[in-house]
Amino acid sequence: MNIGKTVRFAQWTPAAALLLVLSPYLTRQLWFDEALTVLNFVCLGGPGEIYRAYVIPNNHILYTVVLHYWLKLLPPGSAPDLWLRLPSVIFAVVLLGYLGRRFRRMCGAIPLAVALTALAVSPPFLVFATAVRGYMLGALFCAWAAGSAAEFAASPRSRPFAKYFIAALGAVLTVPSDLAALAGAVLFALPWCGAKFWKERKFYVLALTPLAALLLAYLPISRNFIAVAQLGEGWRGRWSSLAAVGLALASAFGALLLLLPAEWVRVFQRRRRELWRAAIWFLPLPAAFVFAVAPFPRVYFPLFPLLVLTVAGALRSFAGVNWHRKVERSIRIKWGMGFVVLLLSLLPWHLPVLGALSPHVGGDLGDDFFYGYHLRPEHQPAKVAAALEKLKVETVYFSFLSDPWANMFYHLTRGGKAEYLFDGPRGQVADLPVGAAAVLRRDESPEVIERRFARKLRQVSETPACKIFIVEAL
Numbered sequence: 001m002n003i004g005k006t007v008r009f010a011q012w013t014p015a016a017a018l019l020l021v022l023s024p025y026l027t028r029q030l031w032f033d034e035a036l037t038v039l040n041f042v043c044l045g046g047p048g049e050i051y052r053a054y055v056i057p058n059n060h061i062l063y064t065v066v067l068h069y070w071l072k073l074l075p076p077g078s079a080p081d082l083w084l085r086l087p088s089v090i091f092a093v094v095l096l097g098y099l100g101r102r103f104r105r106m107c108g109a110i111p112l113a114v115a116l117t118a119l120a121v122s123p124p125f126l127v128f129a130t131a132v133r134g135y136m137l138g139a140l141f142c143a144w145a146a147g148s149a150a151e152f153a154a155s156p157r158s159r160p161f162a163k164y165f166i167a168a169l170g171a172v173l174t175v176p177s178d179l180a181a182l183a184g185a186v187l188f189a190l191p192w193c194g195a196k197f198w199k200e201r202k203f204y205v206l207a208l209t210p211l212a213a214l215l216l217a218y219l220p221i222s223r224n225f226i227a228v229a230q231l232g233e234g235w236r237g238r239w240s241s242l243a244a245v246g247l248a249l250a251s252a253f254g255a256l257l258l259l260l261p262a263e264w265v266r267v268f269q270r271r272r273r274e275l276w277r278a279a280i281w282f283l284p285l286p287a288a289f290v291f292a293v294a295p296f297p298r299v300y301f302p303l304f305p306l307l308v309l310t311v312a313g314a315l316r317s318f319a320g321v322n323w324h325r326k327v328e329r330s331i332r333i334k335w336g337m338g339f340v341v342l343l344l345s346l347l348p349w350h351l352p353v354l355g356a357l358s359p360h361v362g363g364d365l366g367d368d369f370f371y372g373y374h375l376r377p378e379h380q381p382a383k384v385a386a387a388l389e390k391l392k393v394e395t396v397y398f399s400f401l402s403d404p405w406a407n408m409f410y411h412l413t414r415g416g417k418a419e420y421l422f423d424g425p426r427g428q429v430a431d432l433p434v435g436a437a438a439v440l441r442r443d444e445s446p447e448v449i450e451r452r453f454a455r456k457l458r459q460v461s462e463t464p465a466c467k468i469f470i471v472e473a474l
Contacts, residue, residue, distance in 0.1 A: 010113035011104070014096040018120040018129060025130040026089065029381055030081050031374030033058055034132035035405035038084065039412075042067045054224045056425075057233060060134030061217075062173040063087075067132070080413055084132045091136040092129035095143055096120055099305055102147045107312035115256060115312035119304060122252035123354065124369040128301055134174040135301045141171035142181035143305040146188045149206055153192035156202045164206070168213040171302070176218070176225070177295060180287060181302035182210035184280040188306055191273045234293035235366075241294035244361035245284050248297065248369040249307065251357070256311050263314035280306050297361065298368040365401075378464035379403075385410035387461040387468050388418070388437055395436035397429060398422040399449070402439045402466050438469040 030038070041059045044050050050064050066087055074083050096116055104112055119125050128135045145167035152160035168185075171178035186206045190197055197203045218225040235241040250257060260281075267274045283303060288294045354371040358364065364373040373379055384407045388396060396411075396418045398404035404422040411418070421429045421436070432438065432453040440446060442465060446457040457469035 010109045011097070011100045013113045014100060014116035014120045015093045017117045018092060018096065018125075021121050022089065022126065022130065025126045025375075026085055027082065028130070028375065029379060030084070030132060030406050030409055031372075031379065031381075032403050032405050034084075035381075035403075035409035037064065037132060038067070038071075039405060039409060042071060044068070052221060052224075054218075054221055054228065056231070057175075057228055060138075060174050062170060063134030063137045066137070081132075081409075085130045088129055088131050088133070088136045091140050092120075092125070095136065095140045095305060098140070098147070099143055099308065103309055103312070107309060108316040111316040112309075112312040115253065115308050115315060118254060118256065119252045119308050122248075123371075124248040124252055124301065125304070127369060127375070128298075135298060138171050138174040138178045138181070139302040139305050141167050141174060142178055142185060142302040145171060145182055145210075146185040146306055146309075149185045149189035150192060153189040153202055153206060156205070161205070161209075165209055165213060168210045169217060172210065172214045173217045175299070175302070176214065177299040178302050179210055179214060180283050180300065181306065182213075184283055184303050184306045186210075187276050187280050187283075188309070190276040191271070195273050197273075232292055234291065234295050235297070235362075236293060238288045238294040240362075241297055242284055242288050244297035244367075244369065245300050247357060247361055249304075251370070252304065253308075253311050256315060259314035259318050260310065263310075263317050266317060277310055280310065296368060373403075373465070379406075380464055381406040382410040382414075383463040384439055384466050384468065385414050385416060387463065388439075389414055389416055391437055391460065391468075391470070393418060393435065393437045393470075395419045395421060395433055397432055397436055397438045397449075397471070399438075399440045399444055400424075401441040401444060403441075404439075407439060407466075432471050434471055434473050436471045438471055439466050440469070441465065442467055 037058050037060070041050055041053055041064045044053060046068070047065045050059070050068060051061055053059060054061060067084065070087055071080070071084065074080060100109075100112060100116055107115075120129075128139070145164055148160050148164035148167055152164050168182055171182055189206060190203070193200045193203045193206070235244075260278075264275060264278050267278075280303065284300050354375075358367045358371040361367050361369060362372070364371070364376065366372070367375075381403060384402075388407075388411055398407055398420065400423055404420065404424075408420050421432070423429055432449070432455050434455070437460075438446075438449060438457055440449065442462070444467075446459070446467070446469060449455070450457055453471075454474060456472045456474055458472055459467055459469050461468040
């Protein structure tokens with residue numbers, strides 16, 4: 001077997017697998033957070049205005065700027081929602097390519113390809129590889145930060161430090177919570193700092209650089225940053241937040257996770273300084289219990305590229321043969337193991353499995369990774385927009401659960417014009433005018449709205465997810 005061809009084939013496998021199974025995720029319609037991002041931030045005047053508009057966590061500043069210019073390139077007649085999803089696909093392919101090339105010597109080309117492919121075809125990765133959100137861009141920056149931090153720790157020079165700082169700045173300017181993944185990058189590079197790393201100047205440079213990047217990114221808008229931090233958004237269940245992350249990792253790596261304890265024991269016996277990398281797996285723990293509320297599980301996604309490296313390392317150790325020894329048998333063993341792992345990784349693709357996992361990670365309204373309402377076939381805000389277009393009303397009321405931002409996005413892209421009313425941070429709707437349309441989620445009771453506004457609702461249309469009413473006087 002030609003070793004060079006095997007390595008090249010292995011490097012392309014994760015990205016090819018991703019593109020092969022991407023279609024159902026790529027063609028879904030925008031949901032609440034995505035449409036809110038586009039309508040409120042992407043369409044602002046330019047980078048300066050986007051930067052100053054950091055008023056809620058949905059504005060992933062650097063990613064929003066990318067989308068701002070990307071949207072200007074929208075080909076005439078193209079679907080804007082599909083076009084908006086493509087940057088995350090590009091970032092995902094670049095991420096897989098970077099990891100496969102940068103760390104192949106450290107992890108072994110085939111073990112790394114197996115671990116990366118398992119991650120690439122997992123539901124959590126597919127969700128964020130197509131999301132109109134900045135998490136995949138943040139993951140790319142954090143992976144680059146890990147590679148640059150390792151390079152700087154091995155040889156502290158200005159060039160690797162510059163790359164590390166730029167990567168850290170890009171990560172926090174995309175999502176401030178990427179600071180946790182940057183802490184993982186420091187842990188990943190720690191073995192190169194020596195057994196007594198606390199005596200090394202380069203360790204402190206590595207540890208303080210992400211904090212310096214955060215200050216540089218947000219000091220000019222510090223009031224906005226503090227106000228956003230005080231909003232208190234997140235999960236109320238601390239253990240359930242951790243459970244959601246754990247299930248996402250289990251779905252991504254499957255049986256490969258069983259190799260980690262044995263790998264950590266081996267490392268403890270032979271190369272104890274590398275054991276610090278095991279701590280990357282436990283970074284979600286302090287965040288879940290230190291803050292007033294636990295973070296949303298999705299904020300930990302940028303850690304996944306660092307974790308995949310530890311999984312690949314464990315797989316390589318389990319194969320038991322040094323990659324640099326051109327042993328054909330070891331190659332067959334690794335590919336055979338990889339095939340089994342990939343078969344197991346495809347299990348979460350079955351809808352009954354996704355449906356069974358979803359209630360344990362937030363249900364249809366809170367599931368970030370598996371089968372949230374925005375991943376289900378009934379999520380079709382474009383049909384709501386089409387129904388409103390036929391009604392030709394001047395005012396539309398959306399309940400919060402009906403996904404107002406997505407409905408507005410598709411109504412506007414179809415050329416619709418109306419006064420949109422919905423409850424939000426700016427206040428509650430005070431009055432519902434007669435003749436307006438009201439859009440409710442299918443499982444909401446119209447009687448609640450009727451009592452609140454002293455109006456009568458007459459149903460005139462419905463979609464798989466919503467019911468549409470005309471508001472009438474009592």
